[in-house]
Amino acid sequence: MRTLITEPQLADGVSRLAGEIDRHYQGRPITVVAVLTGSVVLFADLIRRLSMPQRVGVVQASSYRGGTRPGELVIDAKMLIDVKNRDVLLVDDIFDTGATIAKLRDELLAFGAASVATAVLLRKVRENQHTVRPNFVAFEIPDEFVVGYGLDFHDMYRNLPFIAVLEPDEIAATAAEFG
Numbered sequence: 001m002r003t004l005i006t007e008p009q010l011a012d013g014v015s016r017l018a019g020e021i022d023r024h025y026q027g028r029p030i031t032v033v034a035v036l037t038g039s040v041v042l043f044a045d046l047i048r049r050l051s052m053p054q055r056v057g058v059v060q061a062s063s064y065r066g067g068t069r070p071g072e073l074v075i076d077a078k079m080l081i082d083v084k085n086r087d088v089l090l091v092d093d094i095f096d097t098g099a100t101i102a103k104l105r106d107e108l109l110a111f112g113a114a115s116v117a118t119a120v121l122l123r124k125v126r127e128n129q130h131t132v133r134p135n136f137v138a139f140e141i142p143d144e145f146v147v148g149y150g151l152d153f154h155d156m157y158r159n160l161p162f163i164a165v166l167e168p169d170e171i172a173a174t175a176a177e178f179g
């Protein structure tokens with residue numbers, strides 16, 4: 001695999017992201033919502049760097065089940081805490097097509113959120129992206145399938161402390177063993 005973003009670079013990026021979010025909210029309380037599963041590593045690091053009072057919740061969204069291309073987007077909001085009249089910060093690991101963020105944003109507004117802002121670690125620079133853009137982005141990356149720091153392939157690699165691009169032979173071997 002080829003490292004794209006190292007562990008120290010990730011730490012700097014998350015601190016930068018937290019600084020931007022802090023400056024935006026100016027100490028106002030927020031409800032931070034993690035998009036499971038990919039955002040768990042970013043989420044744990046980010047919320048500890050934010051300085052405003054926070055309510056913390058989760059929602060699940062999944063569309064890349066076992067592949068490098070999106071399939072049907074399934075959202076499970078059973079574990080979501082009440083967001084009515086709250087300023088919500090939705091946190092995800094990556095904005096690729098943007099379908100996940102766009103749909104979740106609409107759902108949170110439909111649940112009565114007062115506002116919804118979105119923060120992502122990575123935004124892919126690619127064509128055919130949703131026009132709804134994330135408000136806070138730590139890194140822009142090229143259009144390649146990445147893993148690590150929460151991002152998976154067949155639920156593997158989420159534990160890597162860096163972001164890497166998988167080589168074609170690793171994609172084939174991982175699919176053969178864990179697919």
Ligand SMILES: O=P(O)(O)OC[C@H]1O[C@H](OP(=O)(O)OP(=O)(O)O)[C@H](O)[C@@H]1O
Nearest residue numbers: 036037038062063064096097098099100
């Ligand atoms: O911008 P998009 O094209 O919608 O892609 C981004 C989404 O894809 C990944 O989730 P995935 O469906 O792989 O589920 P996971 O979080 O459980 O890995 C990632 O965590 C984002 O939520």
Ligand SMILES: Nc1nc2[nH]cnc2c(=O)[nH]1
Nearest residue numbers: 096144145146147151152
């Ligand atoms: N692991 C992983 N999941 C994604 N979901 C959308 N894009 C990506 C990606 O590049 N890597």
